[in-house]
Amino acid sequence: xxxxxxxxxxxxxxxxxxxxxxxxxxxxxxxxxxxxxxxxxxxxxxxxxxxxxxxxxxxxxxxxxxxxxxxxxxxxxxxxxxxxxxxxxxxxxxxxxxxxxxxxxxxxxxxxxxxxxxxxxxxxxxxxxxxxxxxxxxxxxxxxxxxxxxxxxxxxxxxxxxxxxxxxxxxxxxxxxxxxxxxxxxxxxxxxxxxxxxxxxxxxxxxxxxxxxxxxxxxxxxxxxxxxxxxxxxxxxxxxxxxxxxxxxxxxxxxxxxxxxxxxxxxxxxxxxxxxxxxxxxxxxxxx
Amino acid sequence: xxxxxxxxxxxxxxxxxxxxxxxxxxxxxxxxxxxxxxxxxxxxxxxxxxxxxxxxxxxxxxxxxxxxxxxxxxxxxxxxxxxxxxxxxxxxxxxxxxxxxxxxxxxxxxxxxxxxxxxxxxxxxxxxxxxxxxxxxxxxxxxxxxxxxxxxxxxxxxxxxxxxxxxxxxxxxxxxxxxxxxxxxxxxxxxxxxxxxxxxxxxxxxxxxxxxxxxxxxxxxxxxxxxxxxxxxxxxxxxxxxxxxxxxxxxxxxxxxxxxxxxxxxxxxxxxxxxxxxxxxxxxxxxx
Numbered sequence: 219x220x221x222x223x224x225x226x227x228x229x230x231x232x233x234x235x236x237x238x239x240x241x242x243x244x245x246x247x248x249x250x251x252x253x254x255x256x257x258x259x260x261x262x263x264x265x266x267x268x269x270x271x272x273x274x275x276x277x278x279x280x281x282x283x284x285x286x287x288x289x290x291x292x293x294x295x296x297x298x299x300x301x302x303x304x305x306x307x308x309x310x311x312x313x314x315x316x317x318x319x320x321x322x323x324x325x326x327x328x329x330x331x332x333x334x335x336x337x338x339x340x341x342x343x344x345x346x347x348x349x350x351x352x353x354x355x356x357x358x359x360x361x362x363x364x365x366x367x368x369x370x371x372x373x374x375x376x377x378x379x380x381x382x383x384x385x386x387x388x389x390x391x392x393x394x395x396x397x398x399x400x401x402x403x404x405x406x407x408x409x410x411x412x413x414x415x416x417x418x419x420x421x422x423x424x425x426x427x428x429x430x431x432x433x434x435x436x437x438x439x440x441x442x443x444x445x446x447x448x449x450x451x452x453x454x455x456x457x458x459x460x461x462x463x464x465x466x467x468x469x470x471x472x473x474x475x476x477x478x479x480x481x482x483x484x485x486x487x488x489x490x491x492x493x494x495x496x497x498x499x500x501x502x503x504x505x506x
Numbered sequence: 507x508x509x510x511x512x513x514x515x516x517x518x519x520x521x522x523x524x525x526x527x528x529x530x531x532x533x534x535x536x537x538x539x540x541x542x543x544x545x546x547x548x549x550x551x552x553x554x555x556x557x558x559x560x561x562x563x564x565x566x567x568x569x570x571x572x573x574x575x576x577x578x579x580x581x582x583x584x585x586x587x588x589x590x591x592x593x594x595x596x597x598x599x600x601x602x603x604x605x606x607x608x609x610x611x612x613x614x615x616x617x618x619x620x621x622x623x624x625x626x627x628x629x630x631x632x633x634x635x636x637x638x639x640x641x642x643x644x645x646x647x648x649x650x651x652x653x654x655x656x657x658x659x660x661x662x663x664x665x666x667x668x669x670x671x672x673x674x675x676x677x678x679x680x681x682x683x684x685x686x687x688x689x690x691x692x693x694x695x696x697x698x699x700x701x702x703x704x705x706x707x708x709x710x711x712x713x714x715x716x717x718x719x720x721x722x723x724x725x726x727x728x729x730x731x732x733x734x735x736x737x738x739x740x741x742x743x744x745x746x747x748x749x750x751x752x753x754x755x756x757x758x759x760x761x762x763x764x765x766x767x768x769x770x771x772x773x774x775x776x777x778x779x780x781x782x783x784x785x786x787x788x789x790x791x792x793x794x
Binding site: 250251252253254255256257258259260273274275276277279280281283284285287288291292305306308309314315316317318319320323324326327436437464 | 538539540541542543544545546547548561562563564565567568569571572573575576579580593594596597602603604605606607608611612614615724725752
């Protein structure tokens, strides 16, 4: 059985269809005092998948705790979490003394609740494998590259995939190389503490549909800078492909203002830009 | 050392003064994506008290997890939680099949993080002792009655303490009896599913300052009903004394409109009505 939440219901139902399993909803009520009340179906099988993405995570993490422990009390023996966007993966060291290393703490919290955790394109830096963050559990990080590449193949012509900074290279390369697409990566240059300028590699941008590619967008500032430069260098169409759409309407607006025609995101985070469904990919983690 | 948070700083500092211990702040930053970043002091003693009240609790519970685990990593051996308002104590059974019994789940979550938990007037129904909710830990439920009674003795004349319903009897009696004050309790009567009417006991309300007493106010509906009836029975001054002020400005306004002159609350939840400091009472739980 797939147990879903209303804020991620479509994706949970799509996963249930892909796996040919039953879907049921966790009823959620938030009281005015900020407490959450959860009601699970009364009849649960021994194997259950909780499906909820973890953007804006704190409420959701407490609700996962309540749901997981209640499922255990009702006899669930094998409990999986499908969280296509996994929170708290970026704080993987104390950047300043005394900082909480939240990747490790939240990872252990999830390891305490679930037998298996499945996510898509987690933002890992200083560790290589997800099971280093979620210890002693089956921890699966699915790459979205194949479904993203298939989407581009169907929706673009002569695309040039461009990563906005060195960190994005892993995502760009993974999509472009198997599909035989052109790709390049820009370089971030810092001047002083705050000023950032992006240097574009030399390409004939006017001849391509330029696709900016990254794993997540939050402020969008780098993409805006890159897009403005691309325009000056004659690029005619610029689109943007991103796994995790963590940004709100003002950022969407600024990106379009900067000359980005379409923003396409996976449905890891519910968002108006969602264009690429992940259900088939995620289902593969549950077929042995 | 007392480790406090900005949203409960004054109370944390007052506790530190009462215990003659150092106070330090946990720096808290919330990112636009909803994640919390915490920074603790780099030098921590082996015994630390985290002080934060747990109204609007979900963010705060995740931040307690991050703070507690980070403190442990920095060598803290004995970690206490002072949460004068303790969340999730009301859902102590599944009122409907499948409901999460959050009192038990959150209690075990806190037991996993802290050696000792101290709170004030927790709203317990079907269990008698706090350590039934927070198992295998030192779990101390301090009664606010003595400081509440001392406050009333100093600020009222010929008070009659009135509980708005049967559930409030325990709080009213605990304040009134040791102080030798008059008290009574109203009865709630339900008509159909939603209609509630409160029946006042017969008293000469015109001869007293009537003090409505309860452990918490959330919607305020019962108090409004009681206050309107008291007015009709000639009560001249009505005040309200409450431990946990969980209500917002619209409820304050409605209570004053219904004829309640002053609302006095303990500082368990930061609120404009705070009149009774709990630091001295809480300090007593740390002096052996």
